Amino acid sequence: MSAVADVVAIACLLAGCLLCLTAGLGLLRFPDVLTRMHAGTKPQVLGVLLVMTGAAIRLHGWSATWMLLLVAVFQMLTAPVSAHMISRVAYRRRHVRRDLMVVDELGMAPPVAGAATGDEPADFVDEPGSERGSRDHSS
Amino acid sequence: MTVVLVLAYAFLGGGALLALARLALGPSLLDRVVASDVLLVIVAAGLAVHAALERDPTLVPVLVVVSLLAFVGSVSVARYIGGMLLRSSEGEPESRP
Numbered sequence: 507m508s509a510v511a512d513v514v515a516i517a518c519l520l521a522g523c524l525l526c527l528t529a530g531l532g533l534l535r536f537p538d539v540l541t542r543m544h545a546g547t548k549p550q551v552l553g554v555l556l557v558m559t560g561a562a563i564r565l566h567g568w569s570a571t572w573m574l575l576l577v578a579v580f581q582m583l584t585a586p587v588s589a590h591m592i593s594r595v596a597y598r599r600r601h602v603r604r605d606l607m608v609v610d611e612l613g614m615a616p617p618v619a620g621a622a623t624g625d626e627p628a629d630f631v632d633e634p635g636s637e638r639g640s641r642d643h644s645s
Numbered sequence: 646m647t648v649v650l651v652l653a654y655a656f657l658g659g660g661a662l663l664a665l666a667r668l669a670l671g672p673s674l675l676d677r678v679v680a681s682d683v684l685l686v687i688v689a690a691g692l693a694v695h696a697a698l699e700r701d702p703t704l705v706p707v708l709v710v711v712s713l714l715a716f717v718g719s720v721s722v723a724r725y726i727g728g729m730l731l732r733s734s735e736g737e738p739e740s741r742p
Contacts, residue, residue, distance in 0.1 A: 549687065591720055592678060595727050
């Protein structure tokens with residue numbers, strides 16, 4: 507029984523470590539911020555879940571298990587929030603390779619002056635023809 | 646067990662080195678934010694692997710702190726860049742990918 511549990515735990519740990527390696531590879535090889543985020547969120551969710559499962563099987567004692575569960579739940583709650591904020595700023599600052607995009611749904615409607623589009627300071631649009639408000643379709 | 650230990654730390658070390666390379670090379674600030682986020686996740690995974698292989702639960706509270714730190718760091722830098730966008734009228738020339 508203990509040997510089976512150890513084998514399962516070690517398989518989970520090795521799979522999580524392999525996902526960390528693939529994240530590094532994708533981070534180095536992919537072309538822009540959004541695709542690098544796509545590679546980087548693999549260990550943030552699945553890798554952390556696998557490693558925490560392996561550690562919770564290996565470690566004895568409920569306090570360690572609860573703390574590892576807390577880390578996993580916290581990671582799953584916060585990864586979408588930070589990814590959303592980073593990708594929104596990346597889109598606004600044009601760090602996105604638009605020639606690689608298939609669909610750009612955010613670029614379809616130009617922003618209207620005075621209309622509330624969000625709660626960020628960068629969402630504010632002064633004038634219809636201003637540089638920062640206009641979407642850049644050509645680049 | 647030694648094979649598992651070497652293999653796990655080799656995977657983690659390779660991932661951390663590649664993330665560090667992106668952190669050094671990254672053309673924009675957001676690439677560096679993503680890379681440092683991944684680096685902190687790899688550090689947390691390394692701590693958990695150490696705790697699991699040694700059966701040593703001392704490092705488990707550090708994991709909570711590291712995952713909190715990753716979230717707060719990436720969100721605060723993203724908010725900071727969003728505030729910079731208000732002040733700069735156009736994107737910098739280096740921001741073109």
